[in-house]
Amino acid sequence: MVNMLVTPFAREVKRLRSERGLSIRDLAAALGKSVAYLGKIEAQGEIPGPEFTCEIARSLGASPTDLLRLAKESRLSKLERDVSREYAHAFLQADAEQAKSSEMNEEKGAHRMATVVSLINMKGGVGKTTLAMQLAHTASSMNLRTLTIDLDPQSNLSQALMGPKKYVDHIKASKPTVVQIFDGYIPTSPSNGSPHLLDVNKVVVKKTGYWTNSTLDLIPSRLELSRTLKNPQGKERRLAKALAQIQNAYDLVIIDCAPTESILTEAAYFASRYVVVPIKPEFMATIGLPLLARSLQEFCLENDDHEIEIAGLVFVHSSNYSAGPEGQQSIKDVTKVAAENDWHICANQVRYSASYAKSAREQTPLSRTSYARDEVVRGFRRLASEVFELVGVAPVKP
Ligand SMILES: Nc1ncnc2c1ncn2[C@@H]1O[C@H](COP(=O)(O)OP(=O)(O)O)[C@@H](O)[C@H]1O
Ligand SMILES: [Mg+2]
Structure with missing residues (x-):
């Protein structure tokens, strides 16, 4: 040697x-x-x-x-x-760190595409919009970059998140809404000259959330969305296509659907990975469920390349009587139908509270709504965490 x-x-x-x-x-x-x-x-x-x-x-x-x-x-x-010799050690350390950080980036990258969840029930007034709004607020408070899409011509979610005044101004100024996603172009207005092809980013209303440092954006709706229903041919994939262009800017996308089955439901299916079904525990609560089951089954048969499943059913006590015997009977009925279809029922329920309506009026998250009771706020947070876990999105550390 x-x-x-x-x-x-x-x-x-x-x-x-x-x-x-x-x-x-x-x-x-x-x-x-x-x-x-x-x-x-x-x-x-x-x-x-x-x-x-x-x-x-x-x-x-x-x-x-x-x-x-x-x-x-x-x-x-x-x-x-x-x-x-001196640098060899430093090189080794730097290489190991780089390998670790690119591994972490790959991991993050794998989850970068937003998870899209539709709130669907073929019944109105069951709490779809309320749940959509509160889930979105909760997600953004957990640092999840969140986008909501209002797919109901009644536009309740748009008004609840933007506030009535801002929403009306938006409509009066003919600013783009989800209607443009189905039309595929932005129509002529005094300010934009001729009709031009859609840039999806232009349809997104930014920062409709409460917390300044978090992301809660909205694609608003308008009454004219019902026009899409009259001439639906070939439009069912447009929402999914548009979403694909912006999906990596978000962690979670929540779609608030209209109660009737239409091209809009199919558009939501094409865009979504999961469906969450809000249910009001009352007489005939199960009525919309077979309809939903059949509609989703048909969709899956026709589109076997698209993966979509029901993540869970959520009981929303949007009337205070639903806690009584009728509500309990209804919960039993729904549980039976769910078992037959192998659907998960969320362990947490959304309890009745006047704060939900107030929260929509004040455009505040439930947790920031004046006089919202602690147990109501905590109860919703538990439900939100359960839903996020079911659809596989985890809170992000700041
Ligand atoms: N947990 C709740 N407690 C009290 N009221 C509720 C609750 N959830 C919803 N509501 C009220 O019930 C009504 C219907 O709810 P909404 O979310 O608009 O239903 P959908 O979108 O299914 O039509 C609204 O007035 C809403 O404020
Ligand atoms: Mg609604």
Whole structure:
């Protein structure tokens, strides 16, 4: 094995010294240095500076130039070794860190595309819009980048999130709504000249949430959306296509659907991975369920390349009488239908509270609505966490 400490310079000094028949002690005495120091030079990689190198050369009757050259080369290669060793460790550490962070980015990237969830029940007044709004507020409070889409011509979600005044101004100014997604173009208005192809980003109303540092955007609706129903051919995939263009800007997309089955329901199916079914526990609560089951089954048969499933059923007590015997009977009926269809029923329910209507009026999340009771707020948060877990979205650490 080569002793890295014995440099070409050391070897030459030793060779010259031996050639002259000098011991280390002799040379040390001639140079006025200790034996130990000479030992370091010959055996431990010590390389003296240029002046002392010249002195050694002179003591040994050798060429200072040759010895200086050897000393310089030895010093440079020692330096190179030392530097390489020092950096090798840092390189290793940096590589490991980079590998770890790209692994994490890949993991994040895998979840970058938003999960799209539709709130559907073929019945009106069951709490779809209320649930959509509160889930969206809760998601954005958990730092999930959230987009809501109002797919109901009645536009309740748009008004609840934007506020009536801003919403009316939006409509009066003929600003784009979800209608444009189905039409595929932005119509002529005094300000934009001729009709032009749709840029989906223009349809998104930004920052309709409560918390300034979070994302809660909205694609609003308007009454004219019902026109789409009259001429539906070939429009069922337009929402999914439009969404695909902006989906990576969000973690969660919540679609609030209209109660009747139409092209809009099919459009929601095409755009969604999950369906959540809000149910009001009252007489005949189960009526819309077979309808929904059949509609979804038909859709899946016709579109076996699209994955969609019912994540769960949520009881929303939107009337205070639903906690009574009629409500309890209704919950039993629904539970039976759910078991037959293998649907999950959420363990948490949305209890009755006047704060829900107030929250929509005040455009505040339930947790920020004046006089909202703590147990109501906490109860909803538990339900929201259950729903987010069912659809596989997790809160994001800031
Ligand atoms: N948990 C609740 N407690 C009290 N009122 C509620 C609750 N959920 C919904 N509501 C009220 O019930 C009505 C219907 O709710 P909404 O969300 O508009 O239903 P949908 O969108 O299914 O038609 C609204 O007036 C709403 O304020
Ligand atoms: Mg509604």
